[in-house]
Amino acid sequence: MNYNQLDLNKKYLITGAAGFIGSFLSKRLLEEGCEVIGLDNLNDYYDVQLKNNRLEMLDPYEKFTFIKADISDKSMIQDIFETYKPNIVVNLAAQAGVRYSIENPDAYMESNVIGFYNILEACRFNPVDHLVYASSSSVYGANKKVPFEESDFVDHPVSLYASTKKSNELMAHTYSHLYDIPATGLRFFTVYGPMGRPDMAYFGFTDKYFNGDSIKIFNNGDFENDLYRDFTYIDDIVTGVERLLNNPSNEKPKHKIFNIGNNNPEKLMTFIGALEKALSNALGEDIEFNKVYEPIKPGDVPATYASTELLKLAVDFKPETSIEEGLQNFADWYVKYYKVKDVLNTK
Template sequence: MHQTNSQLDNKKTYLITGVAGFIGFYLSKKFLEQNCNVIGIDCLSHYYDTNLKYTRLEQLKPFEKFSFIQGDISDKETVSKLFEDYKPNFVINLAAQAGVRYSIENPDVYIQSNIIGFYNILEACRHYPIDHLVYASSSSVYGANKKIPFEESDLVDTPVSLYASTKKSNELMAYTYSHLYSIPSTGLRFFTVYGPMGRPDMAYYGFTQKYFSGEPIKIFNNGDFNNDLYRDFTYIDDIVEGIERLLSNPPVGGEGVPHRVFNIGNNNPEKLMVFIETLEKCLTKSLGREVVFEKVFEPIKPGDVPATYASTDLLQQAVGFKPKTSIEEGLQKFTDWYCEYYKLK
């Protein structure tokens, strides 16, 4: 029987890797607000504007039960020492080199962070036993999957980017470690996470930046408004709640390997053009003047997937949870934050 609410234990220690990242920050904040011990590690990479990472960290520092370590999970010694010093009970691995297109230009960092880094985390969980490892996978593992919606039982053997390959290998590595060392682990396939203080490399953030710098936005769909360019956009609060609920429900190894994989998506895909129009409306509201993006249409990029759409039935069965924030509500919160953060009104 699943628990219907989160059961965080403030006597236990939660290690969150990638703590200065988008999801890492919100998750840490939620745990700290519930008086949990949170250890955060982040290498503060320059993949996007580090000011945003420091802004997030600033908001976590006042919490007494927060400890921050600046370090890289791809350094084995750093990870071993972290586990030895803090003996975490729960590990949430969100540290990763993100981005599909960037993996075509900079493959090295993906292997370092996503493969070696994750291997170091698994090794540490093996030597310092934990209650539950939850790690970030990605909807990109579905690759060129034609079957919609994507279900966790679908074959994921056709990744179309190196980023997707690294995430698929994380799932395989975690499965093996769960099998060999009985480490309870859960992989989460995230579907386009967005919200205030999000990642500037994401389309909705980039579109907003382009508008304010007077540039057109590029839409990679060949200008075909009727094609299947859909995205399952998931608001940050829904992601955090999903992780929180799953954490206290580790897989049990009784009948097999204590490893599971879940989609965390909105289960309600939006056409990209509808998403863009909603963003324009929300910015119009935030600024009090009409906002219309100048648009340029281009062919779809290598490594991009035309549609993402999550089935969230498994998640709902496991923890009774289904993401519920509409893009109107979520994007309004983003544009309000954006205009305030960049002092645009």
């Protein structure tokens, strides 16, 4: 079976199209010749200019339509579905971030719970071939058994963000059961790469270095029991999503969940070392972060580690980009995008 074969007669609605994953997925589908309706509210949780630059990347494609809208606006979402009649919906719009959910819980309930409910309702009244939605590795909470498998017990989330993502899975399962909506939830594992989210650690560390600040590492300086993360490069995420788009579940209820992770967790300190090396290569000089060690933050988990067997079985794909390759691509982009060499030369 050719898992890369996309149906060019179908319309793809992608929410969160100005986001990191949403923009890269939109670009991939547009390159394949698909019609894409992109939706985003362009909120200011992080740099709006970066979101606009991602959208500019999609501008040249004739089959791309952008709508500025918020998924928490039910009537607008219904109107968009009725007007454009999408065949496949990819819901990537969400309030992201574990730590921010402690500071601003309202944003998570509005976007991740009410917004997702609105998407489900729209799919109920405007039947679609497939609803694919973003869940998160955070639903595994502080599970000790690794690697995390989709069948694991996930009823003890340790952040509100994780709770909202778990609720998405339950809601999607219910709507699949009641209204026969084919739905697939994707548990993403620490996605990184060029044009990524500035609130992610690798991006924030880089910002702090060039601002002359120390970086905070939340592992108590315990290198033996360091935090582990299953870092997954953006292109691998997009390939996994793309292969699943036209492969909805035929079982009842038509709801499935997949991990998309690298299946190769790295110590946080190893990842930081690889980032220092990538930035050194990009700049042609040695880069070393000034590190400050602090206790693990509430809501953080000690390790994330994806089992990818179900994904491999379903669509014959397993993410394989190394952190060295992925971080080099990020570092090269960052230095160019922020004109770091020019800035350093003027100091």
